[in-house]
Amino acid sequence: MSDVVLAVGLMSGTSLDGVDAALIETDGEAHVRPLAFRGEPYSEAARATLRAATELALAFDSPRPNPEILAAEDLVTRSHILAVRKLLVDAQISPADVAVIGFHGQTIAHRPDRGWTWQIGDGPAMAAALGISVVNDLRSADVAAGGQGAPLLPVYHRALAAGEAKPLAILNLGGVGNITWIGEAEGDLIAFDTGPANGLIDDWMERHAGRPYDENGAFAATGRVDEAVLKGMLANPWFDQPPPKSLDRSDFALDAVAGLSPADGATTLTAFTALTVERGLRLLPSAPKRLIVAGGGRHNATLMAMLGEACGLRPEPIEALGWNGDATEAEGFAYMAVRSLKGRPISFPGTTGAPEALAGGVLHKAA
Ligand SMILES: Nc1ncnc2c1ncn2[C@@H]1O[C@H](COP(=O)(O)OP(=O)(O)OP(=O)(O)O)[C@@H](O)[C@H]1O
Ligand SMILES: CC(=O)N[C@H]1[C@@H]2OC[C@@H](O2)[C@@H](O)[C@@H]1O[C@H](C)C(=O)O
Incomplete structure (x- = not known):
């Protein structure tokens, strides 16, 4: 070496x-x-x-x-x-x-x-x-x-996950979300942006709670998901578009949740992020054995719980592999x-x- x-x-x-x-x-x-x-x-x-x-x-x-x-x-x-x-x-x-x-x-x-x-x-x-x-x-x-x-991180994700059982997915929950799928065969690497991760939640918190983000998802834990609004947001055909695909931080906006109470808006946006990841998982060649989560969103307990529910797979912070997700x-x-x-x-x-x-x-x- x-x-x-x-x-x-x-x-x-x-x-x-x-x-x-x-x-x-x-x-x-x-x-x-x-x-x-x-x-x-x-x-x-x-x-x-x-x-x-x-x-x-x-x-x-x-x-x-x-x-x-x-x-x-x-x-x-x-x-x-x-x-x-x-x-x-x-x-x-x-x-x-x-x-x-x-x-x-x-x-x-x-x-x-x-x-x-x-x-x-x-x-x-x-x-x-x-x-x-x-x-x-x-x-x-x-x-x-x-x-x-x-996304460019996949080449690094592949190096980090070298010794792990495949297929494996690594999800980065930043302002925007992106997922890397690493398959069993050499060179099996698929990745794309999944949607807004914390970006819309942060914008909402700034506007309606005077805070830059929803610490640990505590605020979203107090509201209710507005199912009709959520369904409308998920109807965006972008989520079914096959990869490659990437996003600008401003590609999604708060319009759809504008009429909701501060708490319900935070909860609905958090559910939206979780469900966009579930939509992303459907675009992968095969279901991953594990869903490993990096980025600031892994600190949001409400988001992590909703992710688990939506994906039918327990999201694990990347620390589970021995790495520092920050x-x-x-x-x-x-x-x-x-x-x-x-x-x-x-x-x-x-x-x-x-x-x-x-x-x-x-x-x-x-x-
Ligand atoms: N304790 C926490 N509880 C809830 N959310 C958190 C916490 N810590 C960080 N976050 C969220 O994570 C975000 C930052 O994540 P990260 O640093 O991974 O994003 P980024 O690198 O700026 O974005 P991108 O990956 O899109 O370039 C914060 O804006 C916040 O929404
Ligand atoms: C253009 C740009 O900066 N994209 C970022 C952003 O933040 C997350 C997601 O959108 C990802 O595509 C990318 O960053 C990571 C680090 C990447 O390139 O893998």
């Missing part, structure tokens, strides 16, 4: 909750050893800046320079640089010992249908500030080749950066709909 290196991965997800930074030791293949993790929450002001940038970017026909977006990018870059510095101090690792940083950046608009996806974050500035090579823009090559540009995404981008350095693929026909297995990412070398 001579080519095992130290790599940092950085993710700022669609929930705009903060920067996740992970340090792993990996060869970009089967060897993965998580070493350290830090989550750095964004301030309210930072969240507002990022939210404004996403609203602006979504209205664009294609990515182009804009002062507000450049200011948001500067914020993203500086927050991530700080997160890496703190992570390395915690881990007592010198920057000189880190081979590469996988810098996902902040998705401000995801429009594969228009031929682009846009993650902000200045790779060259980060490489210069930290003296470590940076791989960013991990989705664009896939979209340019006709893929969805997402760190999985950031670790995944560290792993992908190492693969990128080696020219190894990070997206596949079964995951993003890429025409063939594709490498991705843009390298910015440390000076």
Whole structure:
């Protein structure tokens, strides 16, 4: 295992909750050893800046320079640089010992249908500030080749699940949900976005409860599911559309639940998320033996209970496999950066709909 290196991965997800930074030791293949993790929450002001940038970017026909977006990018870059510095101090690792940083950046608009996806974050500035090579823009090559540009985590999920019984499903419940199905045969990898995961719940909580999210699902536990509203939301033909498919955080809205009480709205949206996953499971080649859950949504007890009921499969937090579900995404981008350095693929026909297995990412070398 001579080519095992130290790599940092950085993710700022669609929930705009903060920067996740992970340090792993990996060869970009089967060897993965998580070493350290830090989550750095964004301030309210930072969240507002990022939210404004996403609203602006979504209205664009294609990515182009804009002062507000450049200011948001500067914020993203500086927050991530700080997160890496703190992570390395915690881990007592010198920057000189880190081979590469996988810098996902902040998705401000995801429009594969228009031929682009846009993650902000200045790779060259980060490489210069930290003296470590940076791989960013991990989705664009896939979209340019006709893929969805997402989800990218499946290649990491496959490495994590190497020793587990198959078929296995790994569900990521972030702002948006995505699922990875790993089959028994080599190369059996299917993945797609399932729908909004916590995104709509967070929006509802912010608007009707003055809180950024429904901690442990306590609020949703107090309401009732409005079956008629839920049925209407699930009638969206997107859920039956076969993969590949991916979403922008804003592709679903709160209109359908607008007339409900705050508690019933939270409960109905939580049930909606659970049932979108059940719809996703129907699109898989075969039923998984286990449903492993990563991402912040695994902390929502009401959502996890509803998932179990909807899917007929007990959802297990990814900790059941010995991994830290708060760190999985950031670790995944560290792993992908190492693969990128080696020219190894990070997206596949079964995951993003890429025409063939594709490498991705843009390298910015440390000076
Ligand atoms: N204790 C908790 N109880 C309920 N929900 C929680 C809890 N902790 C986190 N969450 C939910 O998880 C979300 C964050 O999850 P995560 O960090 O996985 O998303 P993300 O990475 O930003 O999104 P994406 O994966 O779509 O890019 C929060 O916005 C919140 O809704
Ligand atoms: C465009 C974009 O940033 N998509 C995210 C988002 O958040 C979850 C889901 O939607 C997934 O497709 C993706 O992130 C994960 C990390 C992925 O690419 O696997």
